Amino acid sequence: MSTQETIRLYDNDAYATEFEAAVLSCEPKADTDNLYEVVLDQTLFFPEEGGQSPDKGVINGINVVDVQIKNGVIIHTVDIAVTENEAGSEPDKTKHGKTNIDKTKLDKISAGSHISGKIDWQHRFYNMQQHSGEHIFSGIVHSRFGFENVGFHLSDSVVTMDFSGVISPEDIADIEREVNVAITKNIPVEVTYPSKTELESLEYRSKIEIEGQVRIVTVPGYDVCACCAPHVKRTGEIGMLKVMNYQNYKGGVRISILCGFRALEAFRQKSQIISELMGIFTTNQEAIIDNVTKLKALNQSLKSELGSAKAEILDYKIASLPTDIDNAILFEADLDSNAARSCVNKLVEKYSGVSAVFTGNDEDGYSFIIGSKNVDCNNIAAALRNKLEARGGGKPVMVQGSVKAARNKIERVLDDVLE
Template structure:
C-alpha cells in the first residue's frame, strides 16, 4: 500500500477533537480471529503508537478505531469495517484519553529533564500506557532523592509555565542542547519547558504545566544498571490514590484501627498466620505418624490416599513408609474431582516403572529417580488403585 505522508493535525492543535478527512487507502488485514481493515486518511487528529506512547482512541464515521500505527510517515487506522477510497469521513478523538496522555507525557518531560540536569542521566526507555508511565534511566538515583525530585516537578507544575513547541532548522539544532533518545531523520520537533527541559518529541503536550495537575512517583526499582521509575500525573494519579484510599479505609474498618496502626496490625496478622501454619503442619505430621504406626506390618507395599498435605510433609511420610516397607510406598494427596499429587518411593523397586504406568494409563505427569518419583494425575482414587494393583500385583 503506497500513500503520501499523512498530515498530522494533532501537531497543529493538540486540543482539537473533531476533523474531516478523505480516505486515500483501505486494505484488509488478515487476523486470527476476524477481519479488520487498515484505513489511511489524507490527514488525521489520531496520534499513533509512537515514541513509547499508546495511540489515541476514538471513532471515524462513528465506528471505533481499534488501533493507530505509523509506518513510513503514513498513519494507519485499524477498523472493523472497510471504508471506500475517496469517502469523506468525520473523525472524533476521545478527548479524556488524549488529555490524560498529555498530562502524563508533559509530566515525564519535566521529571526526566530534572534528572538529566541533576545527575546527567539519560532517559533510555519510556512507556506510556493507559495505566502506568515508566522511565528507565541509565544511572542509579538514590531513594532519598526521589521526594526532592518529585517536589521540584510539582513546583514546576504549579508555576504554570508555557510548554513551547518549535521546529528548528538543522543549523539551529547544531547549537541547541536538547535531549533525544534516538537519531531523528527529517524535521525535528522540540518541546521546551523553560528552565526544566528541552527535548525532541513527537507527541501532543499540554499548553501550560499547570494543566498537568500533579505528578506522583509510584515506584522505583533497579533496572539494567540504572533505575526504572513509575509515575502517574493528573487525573490518573487522582484515580490511583482514590483506589488506595478505598483500600486503606476498608482495612481500617476490618482491623478497627486508624491508618497509623495499619502496618503494625498487618505484621501481627502475618506473624500469627505463620505461627498457625507451623502449628497446623506439626499437627498434620503427628497425625500421619499415628497413621503410619497403625498400618499393618505383614505387607510389602503401602499406599495411602490423603487430603491437604504440603509437599514437605508428603516427603516425610513417604520416607518413613520406605523405612517400614521393603517394596513400594506411595502417597496420593488430593481428591477425585481435582486429581492427586503423588510421591512414590522404594528401597528395592524401580519407582520409574510405576510412574510410567500411571503416565501410560492415566496421563500422569512427573518424574524422578529409581528410588523416588513425584508428580500429579487427573484421575479418581479407584482408577489409580487399579493401576497400582496391576503393577504391584497386590
C-alpha cells in the same frame, strides 16, 4: 496497502478531537476474522510510538482497536464484527470470504471513501498528562545526575521510566516534589521544529538517533527533549505527579509514576482499601501497619503449629499402614511440598515398591510426589501423562508434578501400572 505517509494532525493541535479524511486503503488484517487495517491521508489518531499506548476512538462510528505506524504510514485497526446491539446489522459474507462481518460498516471505510474520525478525548488527555509529567521528571534527573531515561512505557494504568543510574529514595522524593512545584508554576510547554543547524547547537535529550525533521518538546527550566507525542499546553494541566513505586533495575532504577486524573483514581482506590482495613481492625489509619504486622506474626506461628500437627498425623498414618504391601499411596487435602516430600521419603524406607503422596482435591486437581528405590518412577509419571494429561517428571528414584483429575481416576491408572 497505501505507502503514502500519513499527515499527523495531532502535531498541529493536540487538543483537536474530530477530523475528516480520505481512505487510501482498507484491507483485512491477517489471521483475523473481523479486523481491518485502514490507512487515511491524515489522522488525529496518535499511534503506539515512543513507548506510549495509541489513541482510542472511532472512524465513521466504527471502533478503532489499535493504531500503529510503519515507515511514516499510520495504520488504524478497526473492528467490523456484527454485534448483538446493532439493530439492522446482519452477518454477511464479504468478497474476502469472511463471515460475521458487518458489510455496512465495511462499505463506510472502503478505499476512496471519506470518513469522519473522533478520538477518545479522556484517554488522549490522560496520556498527555502522564507524558508531560514524565518529561519534567526525566529532565530533572538528567540535570541533577546526568542519568539517561533508557526505557519508557506509558500504558493505560502505569508509567515506567528506566534510568541509567541508581537514585536514592530520598532523592526520588525530592524530585517528585520539584516536579509538582513545576506543575504549580503553570509553565507553557513549547513544541518546535529546529533546523539541522539549530539542532547542532541545541542540547536535548533523545533515546534514539532520529532521521529527518526532529520535533522538540521544551518545558523551560526543566527539560528539552525530542518527542513525537502530544503534550499539554501548560504544566498546570498535569495536575500532579506521584511516584507509585521504584526498584533497582539493570544497574539503574525503574520508577513508576502516575499523573493527573489517573493519580487521583489510584489514590481513591488506596483510600478505599485503607478505609476497609480500618473497619476490619476497628482502628485508625496510623495503627493499621502495627495490626497487620501482629496478624502476620500470629499467622506464621499458627502455620508452624499446624505444620507440626500435620507431621505428627502423617507419622501416625504411616505407622498404621499395613506392612504386608509393596506400594503405599496417600491422598491428603492440604499438605505443603516439604511435608509431602518428607512423607514420601519415609514411605520409601518402609516399602519396596512405589510410594506416593497426592495433595489436593477432585475439583482443583492434585500435586504429587512419587518415589521408589526399586521401581522407575518415570514410568508412573508417563502413565499419568498418557491417561490423565498430568504434568511433571524427574529422576527414576523420584518424580513430581500435577494432574487435573478425580481421585478415583488417578487410583485406576496407578492400579493398572502397578499390577
